[in-house]
Each structure stands twice: as structure tokens, then as C-alpha cells.
Amino acid sequence: MGLTGSPFPPIADYAFLSNCHTGALVAPDGSVDWLCTPAFDSPSAFGNLLDRGAGSFRFGPYGITQPTARTYVPGTNVLTTTWHTPAGWLLVHDALTMGPRRGNDTVTPHTRPPADDDAEHLLVRTIECLDGAVEVELVCEPAFDYGREPATWVVQDEDGHVADASGGGQTLRLGTGLALGVEGSATRARHVLNKGERAWCALSWAEGLALPADLDDAVQRVKTTIAFWRRWLARARIPDHALxxxxxxxxxxxxxxxxxxxxxxxxxxxxxxxxxxxxxxxxxxxxxxxxxxxxxxxxxxxxxxxxxxxxxxxxxxxxxxxxxxxxxxxxxxxxxxxxxxxxxxxxxxxxxxxxxxxxxxxxxxxxxxxxxxxxxxxxxxxxxxxxxxxxxxxxxxxxxxxxxxxxxxxxxxxxxxxxxxxxxxxxxxxxxxxxxxxxxxxxxxxxxxxxxxxxxxxxxxxxxxxxxxxxxxxxxxxxxxxxxxxxxxxxxxxxxxxxxxxxxxxxxxxxxxxxxxxxxxxxxxxxxxxxxxxxxxxxxxxxxxxxxxxxxxxxxxxxxxxxxxxxxxxxxxxxxxxxxxxxxxxxxxxxxxxxxxxxxxxxxxxxxxxxxxxxxxxxx
Incomplete structure (x- = not known):
């Protein structure tokens, strides 16, 4: 909530993520408030941007909504958010991931010649405790078709680390190293991270709803995305100037x-x-x-x-x-x-x-x-x-x-x-x-x-x-x-x-x-x-x-x-x-x-x- 008392964050306070097929807006509190899958003009699965009940996805410290710093990893569209809580410090990375092309894209088929790298159709979020011991929460509550269809969740594994959300003819798969619990149209997880510990979650609309295999895989996908953006930007002619x-x-x-x-x-x-x-x-x-x-x-x-x-x-x-x-x-x-x-x-x-x-x-x-x-x-x-x-x-x-x-x-x-x-x-x-x-x-x-x-x-x-x-x-x-x-x-x-x-x-x-x-x-x-x-x-x-x-x-x-x-x-x-x-x-x-x-x-x-x-x- 801003100084005006509005429940909507200022438009300019949103961070923009992209995989060149679709994009997401991340609010300062760590909530994904806008994401249409699989393409830019598809119906939204997270639409809190237009109605505070139209879907959101938060991954961050429990009970703290004001970050210390938010920046892009230089030369990329990958977001980093630093959090200071009474008990410690957290660092979050958010990315719509890019990776080496693996055959034809059946999710959003190409009419142009495919490039070496392409969208993985994944939103990957990693979190690391930099100091202290911090309670982390994950709350994923899609509302499909611009908020019309609350998600129906089905847990997919015995350990509760994978769950599918369906509605409006769409299915998204949420994977994480945390133990998930379904509460109505939302799936939640809470866990205390100590200094040096990391956690991850990922949302997939890829073919077969493929997910990262584990924490190391999730971290590597973010690193690969950082490398993609930097390689791309290196091709651009940007003069050495104040602008x-x-x-x-x-x-x-x-x-x-x-x-x-x-x-x-x-x-x-x-x-x-x-x-x-x-x-x-x-x-x-x-x-x-x-x-x-x-x-x-x-x-x-x-x-x-x-x-x-x-x-x-x-x-x-x-x-x-x-x-x-x-x-x-x-x-x-x-x-x-x-x-x-x-x-x-x-x-x-x-x-x-x-x-x-x-x-x-x-x-x-x-x-x-x-x-x-x-x-x-x-x-x-x-x-x-x-x-x-x-x-x-x-x-x-x-x-x-x-x-x-x-x-x-x-x-x-x-x-x-x-x-x-x-x-x-x-x-x-x-x-x-x-x-x-x-x-x-x-x-x-x-x-x-x-x-x-x-x-x-x-x-x-x-x-x-x-x-x-x-x-x-x-x-x-x-x-x-x-x-x-x-x-x-x-x-x-x-x-x-x-x-x-x-x-x-x-x-x-x-x-x-x-x-x-x-x-x-x-x-x-x-x-x-x-x-x-x-x-x-x-x-x-x-x-x-x-x-x-x-x-x-x-x-x-x-x-x-x-x-x-x-x-x-x-x-x-x-x-x-x-x-x-x-x-x-x-x-x-x-x-x-x-x-x-x-x-x-x-x-x-x-x-x-x-x-x-x-x-x-x-x-x-």
C-alpha cells in the first residue's frame, strides 16, 4: 500500500520481466501481479494489477512487504530484490528464463527462423539468506481468464513439492523444494532459511509442464538467463556517453x-x-x-x-x-x-x-x-x-x-x-x-x-x-x-x-x-x-x-x-x-x-x- 492508502502499487514501482514470448510485472512486495501465459496477449493468470482479487504469486519474507533494494542484474531483464527483516537479510532473483533451443516450440510456435536461445516457458524464483534466520513464504493464487476462474489445485507428488493449478482451460505447474499445502484456490509454503541456505520455486506452462529438477538446476537457469541477456546486449551499439x-x-x-x-x-x-x-x-x-x-x-x-x-x-x-x-x-x-x-x-x-x-x-x-x-x-x-x-x-x-x-x-x-x-x-x-x-x-x-x-x-x-x-x-x-x-x-x-x-x-x-x-x-x-x-x-x-x-x-x-x-x-x-x-x-x-x-x-x-x-x- 502506498502513501495514498491505495492497495494498488504505483505503476512505476513495478519491475518488468520478459522471455520474449510473454512478460510479468512484479510489485515491490514481491508479488507477481501481472502474467499472461503463454503469450503477451493471452488471458491473465495473475491479474492483481487490475483487481486485487484477480491472481498473485508472492515469494519473499513472511510479514515484510517493503524491500530494501530492487535492481536489475546489470545488462539483463532479471530482477534482484534485497530484503532486510528483523531477523536477517534475504536476496531474491526473479526471471522468466531463457535457454538453449531444444527442437520446435509447441507452446508458442514460430513463424520466424528460431534462434539459438528461446523461452523455457518458466518463471523461476530463487531466494538466499544472506544473514540471520528468516522465515520465507510462498503464496501462489492464480485466477485464470482475467480473474474469472479461481484455480483448482491438485498435488502431484507424495512429498508435496509439485502441484498443478487448473482453470479457464489452462494448467500451470508449481514446483519447489518447500513443502506445499493447498488452501482453497491458493497453494502456500513457509520455511525458515538460515544464513547461507537457499530455496527455489518455479511456475511452468512448458510442454509437459517441465520444471527445474532441483535447487541447483533452478539457480543455473537464472544464470543462463543472465548470460543470454548480456550476450544479446553485447551485440548492441551503445555509445560511451552519459546516456x-x-x-x-x-x-x-x-x-x-x-x-x-x-x-x-x-x-x-x-x-x-x-x-x-x-x-x-x-x-x-x-x-x-x-x-x-x-x-x-x-x-x-x-x-x-x-x-x-x-x-x-x-x-x-x-x-x-x-x-x-x-x-x-x-x-x-x-x-x-x-x-x-x-x-x-x-x-x-x-x-x-x-x-x-x-x-x-x-x-x-x-x-x-x-x-x-x-x-x-x-x-x-x-x-x-x-x-x-x-x-x-x-x-x-x-x-x-x-x-x-x-x-x-x-x-x-x-x-x-x-x-x-x-x-x-x-x-x-x-x-x-x-x-x-x-x-x-x-x-x-x-x-x-x-x-x-x-x-x-x-x-x-x-x-x-x-x-x-x-x-x-x-x-x-x-x-x-x-x-x-x-x-x-x-x-x-x-x-x-x-x-x-x-x-x-x-x-x-x-x-x-x-x-x-x-x-x-x-x-x-x-x-x-x-x-x-x-x-x-x-x-x-x-x-x-x-x-x-x-x-x-x-x-x-x-x-x-x-x-x-x-x-x-x-x-x-x-x-x-x-x-x-x-x-x-x-x-x-x-x-x-x-x-x-x-x-x-x-x-x-x-x-x-x-x-x-x-x-x-x-x-x-
Whole structure:
């Protein structure tokens, strides 16, 4: 319980674990409050994040809920928690384990070529008494199907060290060196550890519900997982700069949000964490947004993570277009198109924020920014790999033609507004990106006719935006019928629509910095000026603040850019993670967590600052 008396921990206090198939959130008290098995978008087995009766799994000291320290093992997504009790000290390791690939994965089958290492479909937890004698407790109480199905337990061995929990068509196996006892829908164990003694437990949804054989095996699996993350991070290009650590943590977060079987990246681990405290702006983010493609490719290529970039672009090439040939704005991590939205009205929601949503009703919205995001990502990937794969050219043609057909039409905009369609400037800007990048790709293929046709169309879009999308003050508008500001117009600089010397871009950056911020952090837009179909105020959007860092760097305002970056780094979670929003009044994170978009924008902003610093060094 926090200082506010809420039974829900602050969003930013959760630790994120991942095996690149699913992820878990661990509360400060040692409880796993969110875990969907076997995949990111499966129904939750532990859902205390959204209702304090929807399932949890704690392994830690009995009667003590406030840890002394929580950190990641450096260079990994493995959590360590240090506990000080009146009787001694404990150290806990938590990991969704990775190990050498052993044949085909039948739990979450791959469509991409399998790597050398893969998920073991195990949550392994080890504990060691560092000093004194400490009573340890294990309490595992799944509630399947987002809390609807309490677990039914069956002990599987005579000694009571293995028990199966079933419900909602799922079975999880709990194994431990401790003696288990079933109490209703929970299984519990308690044991006193003396200095130097260790204990373990593991939860399995692997094929055959396989478990570690013993304590040594459990410890080794955690060590193997640590080695996996460090080997992976060693492949990344992380400059020796003051921003090295946030870049590393962001890289690990993005990799952790990647669904290895298909190469897709989820927007966030969670559903329905509120953008407005106690409000209705609660969405399911466990899917892949096409607009994230270009930001994902930019970040991965910047970090030299070309394998992950290729996996992601192949996922984009695999997804099925809609009837007119365009791509949806989002897909399931397995490529499915139908993400029909439902609500779970029996759940309380995080701190009373309802409804809790499963699925996302925006999947069939018309958003014209999709084409630019996809084609920019293909151009980025082509420039990096020095080739345009044959299977991507039809996608280039179809998305360019759709952008050409719809750029003059209104849409729901980048923020998926649920109000009336409008002529959003950022949507038209991204259609310009689509035709500009398509023209360049046609040039790479030596198709002069298409190159010229698409280049001319890009010029037409640019002329239209500059004629109708700029206010009398020389500032880019949110849409053609308003002078309201929108942070998405910062993309004009980031995608090269306008150079950093252009007064319209400089005016836009200055106006957003001055008039679309709260205590220096950037809003998407002002909700009282925008028909987004929802009620209530929302927090500042972290991605927009990182975009402003990039935009300030583009227009040469490096002192302001670095100042904002420093403020953003100070509001990172205790473990270096970011949600979607930051509520400045109470200095807390809001929205789904951890948020890929926030970390992708951090990587770009950091890259621009590092580049400027290196250029400054060279000019000395």
C-alpha cells in the first residue's frame, strides 16, 4: 500500500520481466501481479494489477512487504530484490528464463527462423539468506481468464513439492523444494532459511509442464538467463556517453516487448492501466501498431540490432491487408486482424479506472498515417541492408497507391480519436512520407516512371499542408479546421518534411514548448480543444516530450533539448522504465507499462543529443 492508502502499487514501482514470448510485472512486495501465459496477449493468470482479487504469486519474507533494494542484474531483464527483516537479510532473483533451443516450440510456435536461445516457458524464483534466520513464504493464487476462474489445485507428488493449478482451460505447474499445502484456490509454503541456505520455486506452462529438477538446476537457469541477456546486449551499439545507461535499459525493454515467434513488438505489456486516474481512457496495448514500425526500425538500426529489425520487417510483410490493399493500424502479435474489443465489468480496474478492456476497438479505424510509417520503415531497412527484398516491393506499391488515394480524405488521426474524422496535419504529413519514401524506393529499383509519379504526388501533399495546415502565426495546426496545437506535428522535423532552419518548423516547436506543456512536459493536445470522443483530462505523454527533445535538437536548440532530456531521465521509474504518460501534479506514471513507444522515442532523442555532442567535439 502506498502513501495514498491505495492497495494498488504505483505503476512505476513495478519491475518488468520478459522471455520474449510473454512478460510479468512484479510489485515491490514481491508479488507477481501481472502474467499472461503463454503469450503477451493471452488471458491473465495473475491479474492483481487490475483487481486485487484477480491472481498473485508472492515469494519473499513472511510479514515484510517493503524491500530494501530492487535492481536489475546489470545488462539483463532479471530482477534482484534485497530484503532486510528483523531477523536477517534475504536476496531474491526473479526471471522468466531463457535457454538453449531444444527442437520446435509447441507452446508458442514460430513463424520466424528460431534462434539459438528461446523461452523455457518458466518463471523461476530463487531466494538466499544472506544473514540471520528468516522465515520465507510462498503464496501462489492464480485466477485464470482475467480473474474469472479461481484455480483448482491438485498435488502431484507424495512429498508435496509439485502441484498443478487448473482453470479457464489452462494448467500451470508449481514446483519447489518447500513443502506445499493447498488452501482453497491458493497453494502456500513457509520455511525458515538460515544464513547461507537457499530455496527455489518455479511456475511452468512448458510442454509437459517441465520444471527445474532441483535447487541447483533452478539457480543455473537464472544464470543462463543472465548470460543470454548480456550476450544479446553485447551485440548492441551503445555509445560511451552519459546516456549509455538509459539507452541500455530502453534496448532491453524493447527486446523484452518483442514476440520472438513472429518478430512483432507489443506496444506495452498491459491492458487498461489508466491514462486518466479513475477514468475511462483505458486501452489494451498488447498488440502491434503499424505506426510503430518506423520508430522501431529507427531504434533497432541505430543500436545495430539488425537481426531484430529484419524479424520485425518480415512480420510486417506477412500481415494480411484489408480489402482495399491497405494495412490495418494494428494487428495481433500472431498477425490476426480481428481485435474486437470487450470489457470485463467484474474487474475493479486499477484504482477504480473502468472499464477494463480486452481487445482494441480502434483496429478497424481509418488512419492515414499508417502508409508513411510502413514505407519509411522499408526505406530505412533497405538503406541499412543495401537491398530491397523482392517480397517487400508489392507492399511498397500497395501502400503508396493507398496513400495516393486517401491523403486528401479526413481520418481519425495518429491518436485514434473516437470523435468525428478530421483533416489532421500529421496524417497528411505521413502520407507525404509514404509517397516520398516510395519514390526513393522506386528509384532504387530503377523504375523512373513510378519514381516521378510518386515524387510529384509527394510535392502536391506538401503544398496542400503548407497552404491549409499552417496558422496565421506560422505554426502547424492540429487539423485544417482549428488553430489548436498537436504534438504530432513535431514529426515534420523528425521525418524531414521541413528542415531545421524553416521558420514554420521553428515556430511550431516553440509554440508546443511554450503552450502545450505542463511544468515542461508535453501534452498530446488539450482535451478541451479536441473532439477525441472521450471525457476527462489526461497526463502529459512521455513520447511527446521525447519528440520535443528531438525537435529542439533539429532546430538547433541544444541547451533546451538537453535540459528537457535531463528532466525526462529524472522521472524514469526506479528501475529505469517508462509508462505512456506522466502526471505532473503527483509526479507519477500513468497508462500502460512499460511502453515501447516511450522507450523508442527516448532512443531517438538520445541519438540526436549524442550526435550533436560528437559533432561539437570534432569542431573543437
Amino acid at each position: 549509455r545507461h538509459p539507452l541500455e535499459r530502453s534496448a532491453l525493454a524493447i527486446k523484452g516487448l518483442t514476440y520472438m515467434p513472429t518478430g512483432a513488438t507489443v506496444a506495452a505489456l498491459t491492458t487498461s492501466l489508466p491514462e486518466t486516474p479513475g477514468g475511462e481512457r483505458n486501452w489494451d496495448y498488447r498488440y502491434t501498431w503499424m505506426r510503430d514500425t518506423t520508430f522501431t526500425l529507427q531504434a533497432l538500426h541505430y543500436l545495430n540490432l539488425d537481426w531484430e529489425a529484419d524479424e520485425f520487417i518480415q512480420f510486417v510483410a506477412d500481415v494480411e491487408p484489408v480489402e482495399d490493399g491497405s494495412l490495418q493500424i494494428m494487428y495481433g502479435i500472431d498477425g490476426r486482424r480481428d481485435l474486437t474489443e470487450t470489457t470485463r465489468d467484474e474487474l475493479s480496474g486499477y484504482e477504480g479506472a473502468r472499464p477494463v478492456r480486452i481487445g482494441n476497438g480502434a483496429f478497424d479505424q481509418r488512419q492515414n498515417d499508417v502508409y508513411g510509417a510502413v514505407l519509411d520503415s522499408i526505406l530505412l531497412h533497405t538503406a541499412r541492408s543495401k537491398r530491397l527484398p523482392r517480397r517487400l516491393w508489392p507492399l511498397v506499391q500497395s501502400q503508396a497507391e493507398r496513400a495516393l488515394a486517401v491523403w486528401h480524405e479526413p481520418d481519425q488521426g495518429i491518436w485514434e480519436a473516437r470523435g468525428a474524422p478530421q483533416h489532421y496535419v500529421s496524417s497528411k504529413l505521413m502520407c507525404w512520407v509514404a509517397l516520398d519514401r516510395a519514390s526513393r524506393l522506386a528509384g532504387i529499383r530503377d523504375d523512373e516512371a513510378l519514381r516521378a509519379q510518386w515524387a510529384e504526388a509527394a510535392d502536391d501533399i506538401k503544398s496542400d499542408i503548407l497552404a491549409k495546415g499552417v496558422s496565421d502565426l506560422g505554426v502547424l495546426r492540429q487539423h485544417y479546421e482549428t488553430d489548436a496545437l498537436d504534438a504530432s506535428t513535431l514529426l515534420a522535423g523528425m521525418f524531414g518534411f521541413l528542415p531545421g532552419t524553416d521558420e514554420r518548423l521553428r515556430n511550431t516547436v516553440a509554440a508546443i514548448d511554450r503552450d502545450l506543456t505542463e511544468h515542461g512536459f508535453v501534452l498530446r493536445y488539450r482535451t478541451d480543444e479536441t473532439d477525441d470522443g472521450m471525457s476527462g483530462k489526461e497526463g502529459t505523454f512521455l513520447i511527446c516530450s521525447f519528440w520535443l527533445v528531438s525537435a529542439l535538437a533539429i532546430v538547433g536548440e541544444m541547451e533546451k533539448a538537453t535540459g528537457l532530456m535531463e528532466r525526462l531521465l529524472r522521472v524514469a521509474s526506479p528501475l529505469g522504465l517508462y509508462a505512456e504518460e506522466f502526471e505532473v501534479e503527483r509526479s507519477r506514471h500513468l497508462g500502460n507499462f512499460p511502453q515501447a513507444f516511450s522507450h523508442l522515442a527516448l532512443i531517438e532523442a538520445a541519438g540526436r543529443i549524442i550526435l550533436a555532442d560528437y559533432r561539437a567535439e570534432l569542431s573543437l
